[in-house]
Amino acid sequence: MNMNSANIEEIVKQVLAEMTGSASQLAVSKAAAGDIPKTAHVAMLTSLENFEVKEFPIPEVGDDDVLVKVEGCGVCGTDAHEFKRDPFGLIPVALGHEGTGEIVKMGKNVKADSAGKPLAIGDKVVTCMIFKDNPDITMYDLNKQNVGGADVYGLLPDNDPNNHLKGWFADYILVKGGSTIFNVSDLDLDSRVLIEPSAVLIHAVERAKSTGILRFNSRVVVQGCGPIGLICIAVLRTMGIENIVAVDGQEMRLGFAKEMGATGTVNFKDHKGLEELTKAVEAQFDGHPADFGFQCTGAPGGHSNIYKFIRNGGGLCELGFFVNGGDATINPHFDICSKELTMVGSWVYTLRDYATTFDFLKRAKAIGIPMSKLITHRYPLEEINEALKTNLKMEGLKIAIINK
Ligand SMILES: NC(=O)c1ccc[n+]([C@@H]2O[C@H](COP(=O)([O-])OP(=O)(O)OC[C@H]3O[C@@H](n4cnc5c(N)ncnc54)[C@H](O)[C@@H]3O)[C@@H](O)[C@H]2O)c1
Ligand SMILES: [Zn+2]
Secondary structure (H helix, E strand, O other): OOOOHHHHHHHHHHHHHHOOOHHHHHHHHHHHHHHOOOEEEEEEEEEOOEEEEEEEEOOOOOOOOEEEEEEEEEOOHHHHHHHHHOOOOOOOEEOOOEEEEEEEEEOOOOOEOOOOOEOOOOOEEEEEEEOOOOOOOOOOOOOOOOOOOOEEOOOOOOOOOOOOOOOOOEOEEEEOOOEEEEEOOOOOHHHHHOHHHHHHHHHHHHHHHOOOOOOOOOEEEEEOOOHHHHHHHHHHHHOOOOEEEEEEOOHHHHHHHHHHOOOEEEEHHHOOHHHHHHHHHHHHOOOOOEEEEEEOOOOHHHHHHHHHHEEEEEEEEEOOOOOOOOOOOOOHHHHHHOOOOEEEEOOOOOHHHHHHHHHHHHHHHHOOOOHHHHEEEEEOHHHHHHHHHHHHOOOOOEEEEEOO
């Protein structure tokens, strides 16, 4: 056989591509480094309901920084609020905080992620919050404060003339030293896009467990079947809870609840009055009230209702009000006092919950929960305005920007 040097080079490349381990890692790193363009595309919200995809130079990657090629980013309710009303006064802003991508360049000081796992070019990563040397926010103390109110990429002011790569709705993002970054190379893209909302439920279930009431054989009612309630059902299933009743007003969402692992569903619109609705929920538990409830709607009426579904001595986790949704009426005698209810609130998550979430997503996949189905719409970056409008119309569940 007559082999010229071009053939040999081709064969070597192919062998390297098929190999696993350090040689192929090197090949990836060289390829990735060679591919880095001079500019990046960033979807900037420049006025209400208007993103413009702008081109900016990719800044210098400092010794502690990581340049990430973005693969995708989920659209969050917060993005929708910003798009519609700019409540945080951030415009112009590079949004997108539920993103993930691949490391293409790293500063020389970067060796490991925030959990101590080694980091290399080609690794898939997510970010969580940006540290500000706050000793109350640590990785391994479960009792430390949650990250609500902390800075995150995708909700930062665009105030550095040399760096506009601060949000995940882009094709590149610069993760500065001091930010939390996690190596999640062992999760598929859809799972990685679902990490941030899933962390909300890992935290909520940890809060719920602190009551001591949630057990393997508990009857659990999950009220509200948006992405938050649906992921709640999935988390409960992965921890071995079998008896879950979902309540919502949309049949399509109740169908999803079954796919996530709910054993029964109730459409509240089919029942007149709270007494009848309560009976319908109990009927799904063979005539028993729930031991525990997760309130996952942002509707004050939902908060008022859920107490009735829970037994005396039961527990409740209220997590449906990320923002102020108004006041709710309850009867303190019946709902809390004579019921001896144990209630916890839950807001955002801790860094530790974030790491626990990676394991949850692996377990969910292993037991066949179809998490990917939660991502009902995928748009390329150029169609980001469309993506946000779809989110506002509440047509799907999770909307994601997936880069080509
Ligand atoms: N605690 C946190 O940190 C945190 C984080 C993210 C979101 N949230 C909150 O969680 C809530 C849910 O988020 P989502 O993305 O799933 O929202 P969503 O709007 O997609 O889902 C809410 C669901 O509740 C249903 N619903 C409304 N009123 C109801 C009622 N009376 N009874 C039963 N179902 C009813 C709706 O049909 C809808 O399917 C939001 O209000 C959000 O603010 C909290
Ligand atoms: Zn979010």
